[in-house]
Amino acid sequence: MQDDESPLARAWDQAAAGYDDYFVPRFAPWVELAVQELGRDLPDGPILVPCCGTFPELPLLATAFPGRPIVGIDLSPGMVARASARASSFPLAEAVVGDAVEVGPEWTGRCAAVVSVFGLQQLPDPPAALASWVGLLRPGGRLSVVYWPDVVEQEGPFALSHRIRGRAAADPDAARRAAEAIAYAGAEVTADRAVSFPMEHPDAATF
Ligand SMILES: C[S@@+](CC[C@H](N)C(=O)[O-])C[C@H]1O[C@@H](n2cnc3c(N)ncnc32)[C@H](O)[C@@H]1O
Numbered sequence: 386m387q388d389d390e391s392p393l394a395r396a397w398d399q400a401a402a403g404y405d406d407y408f409v410p411r412f413a414p415w416v417e418l419a420v421q422e423l424g425r426d427l428p429d430g431p432i433l434v435p436c437c438g439t440f441p442e443l444p445l446l447a448t449a450f451p452g453r454p455i456v457g458i459d460l461s462p463g464m465v466a467r468a469s470a471r472a473s474s475f476p477l478a479e480a481v482v483g484d485a486v487e488v489g490p491e492w493t494g495r496c497a498a499v500v501s502v503f504g505l506q507q508l509p510d511p512p513a514a515l516a517s518w519v520g521l522l523r524p525g526g527r528l529s530v531v532y533w534p535d536v537v538e539q540e541g542p543f544a545l546s547h548r549i550r551g552r553a554a555a556d557p558d559a560a561r562r563a564a565e566a567i568a569y570a571g572a573e574v575t576a577d578r579a580v581s582f583p584m585e586h587p588d589a590a591t592f
Pocket residue numbers: 393394397409412416435436437438439440441458459460461464483484485486501502503504507508
């Protein structure tokens with residue numbers, strides 16, 4: 386842990402140790418979907434994965450798009466340490482500590498794809514982040530983003546945790562503003578939908 390880390394990065398450092406065992410299998414259907422939605426017909430170039438966490442996107446991306454650099458970026462050094470361990474089995478992959486909304490200019494207009502799963506909802510300005518990710522794509526490149534909506538369930542552990550923490554009310558326009566930001570940034574929105582999969586927890590204490 387570094388002294389200059391943000392509280393969010395520190396929180397994810399603390400979650401990193403249990404993340405692969407508990408959440409990666411539960412989030413797997415959405416990760417698979419995000420990779421599938423890229424199709425197979427990408428232009429040349431690297432694939433960038435903002436908010437990669439422990440980088441569960443990597444094995445699927447490396448299988449679907451062999452021979453490409455695949456780079457994960459995450460704010461949390463604890464997550465990136467685990468992501469780097471995963472990347473060590475893939476010669477063209479790496480994970481770096483960084484802010485997903487301040488990706489360096491060296492990436493602008495270069496990426497064949499930008500893929501991000503369950504990170505967008507944590508960013509301070511999601512529409513601005515989406516617009517900045519569109520700017521990283523080269524012509525024909527694809528953006529595939531899965532995010533948590535403000536309300537994921539009416540009853541259940543996430544709904545309870547939402548209530549206990551007194552989170553802000555849901556923004557009914559969030560999806561529309563996200564799609565508009567992508568279109569204003571010059572990309573075409575080809576799919577925009579809510580996708581649910583069942584998720585089970587052994588008991589409240591474990592959750
Ligand atoms: C729920 S995890 C998702 C990890 C992985 N993509 C997955 O699907 O399992 C969210 C991740 O977003 C990262 N994150 C949050 N804000 C970020 C930011 N501004 N820049 C980069 N990463 C960020 C957190 O550190 C955390 O690892």
